[in-house]
Amino acid sequence: MHSNSFHCSLSLSLYSSTMDRAHSRRHVASMKQSLFDQGYLDEQFIQLEELQDEANPNFVEEIVTLYYRDSSRLISNLENTLERKPLDFNKLDTIMHQFKGSSSSIGAKKVKAECTLFREYCSAGNAEGCRRSFQQMKKEYAALRKKLETYFHLARQAGPLETAFRPK
Amino acid sequence: MASQLHVLAVDDSLVDRKVIERLLKISSCKVTVVESGTRALQYLGLDGDDASLRFDTVKVNLIMTDYSMPGMTGYELLKKIKESSVFREIPVVIMSSENVLTRIDRCLEEGAEDFLLKPVTLSDVRRLKDFIVKGKVKEGEKISRKRMRSIDCSSPLSATCSPKSLPCDPSPSLLSTLSAKKARL
Numbered sequence: 001m002h003s004n005s006f007h008c009s010l011s012l013s014l015y016s017s018t019m020d021r022a023h024s025r026r027h028v029a030s031m032k033q034s035l036f037d038q039g040y041l042d043e044q045f046i047q048l049e050e051l052q053d054e055a056n057p058n059f060v061e062e063i064v065t066l067y068y069r070d071s072s073r074l075i076s077n078l079e080n081t082l083e084r085k086p087l088d089f090n091k092l093d094t095i096m097h098q099f100k101g102s103s104s105s106i107g108a109k110k111v112k113a114e115c116t117l118f119r120e121y122c123s124a125g126n127a128e129g130c131r132r133s134f135q136q137m138k139k140e141y142a143a144l145r146k147k148l149e150t151y152f153h154l155a156r157q158a159g160p161l162e163t164a165f166r167p168k
Numbered sequence: 169m170a171s172q173l174h175v176l177a178v179d180d181s182l183v184d185r186k187v188i189e190r191l192l193k194i195s196s197c198k199v200t201v202v203e204s205g206t207r208a209l210q211y212l213g214l215d216g217d218d219a220s221l222r223f224d225t226v227k228v229n230l231i232m233t234d235y236s237m238p239g240m241t242g243y244e245l246l247k248k249i250k251e252s253s254v255f256r257e258i259p260v261v262i263m264s265s266e267n268v269l270t271r272i273d274r275c276l277e278e279g280a281e282d283f284l285l286k287p288v289t290l291s292d293v294r295r296l297k298d299f300i301v302k303g304k305v306k307e308g309e310k311i312s313r314k315r316m317r318s319i320d321c322s323s324p325l326s327a328t329c330s331p332k333s334l335p336c337d338p339s340p341s342l343l344s345t346l347s348a349k350k351a352r353l
Binding site: 044047048050051056059062063066067069070097098100101102104105106 | 180181182183184186187190191194236265286287289290
């Protein structure tokens, strides 16, 4: 009788944490889907996820962290360069080329599109266009960053997909 | 079996360096990553004295370089490598985020093996690796044919080897690689 109820409560707790984990994973999957549906991310993000394995389970998050570091530097650089008069469009274009490159490498679709637009304004020597586009790009970058931070947090909580709950 | 392919990757972007390194490691290549053309030349020993005089030249099977880099561009690096008697045979692949036909043509004319649009994918790297390995196999067959010839000049080669294209013909895999890449662009 005693051992029966022990087994019952053990299997109930196994059941509930399995359900929690399954629920978390569904949540992560649906968040990822919406990031794609809303155009924040493109195929390149999936390519990066495919490079993860047991030995490198957080590769994408590591790359994205490097991207944030790089982006802060480049955005700051752009801000300084946009303050100069007259504008040095060549320099602006060079910096934005770098930012576009790294954004493309992590699959940051909307950010990349804003970078392209900015560079078009540079080619046209359109200062107002550059400034507007820069503000828009910063917004997109901030939005993406916020979403990715949530996404990685959820993904860490859900745990790696391969690790099923192991009964004792 | 043969030792690992050693790839030298050159890119000024930190993010791209990390990605290419991972792509190559996953493809079982030994990887050396540097951040500039200057560093690449230093690594190869081409920055100072004539490399052919060195006894300890580094062994690299493939060089992958970004095109747009501050200081020395990937194109300039390509030229320097092709000018070197020691390293000119090493395949050099250019990577670029920009699909500019004149740029691509210029690089291919200068001797680049291939031109990859960024972001570079795992299938790009696998295809490259297969191409390099085939090249090594052909090289090995060439050497063993030479040995066979020197051992016995009288017996016809066709008795033991199946007919292969002459070494001076452009290899079919290279042509299909290039035309496939151009077609993709």
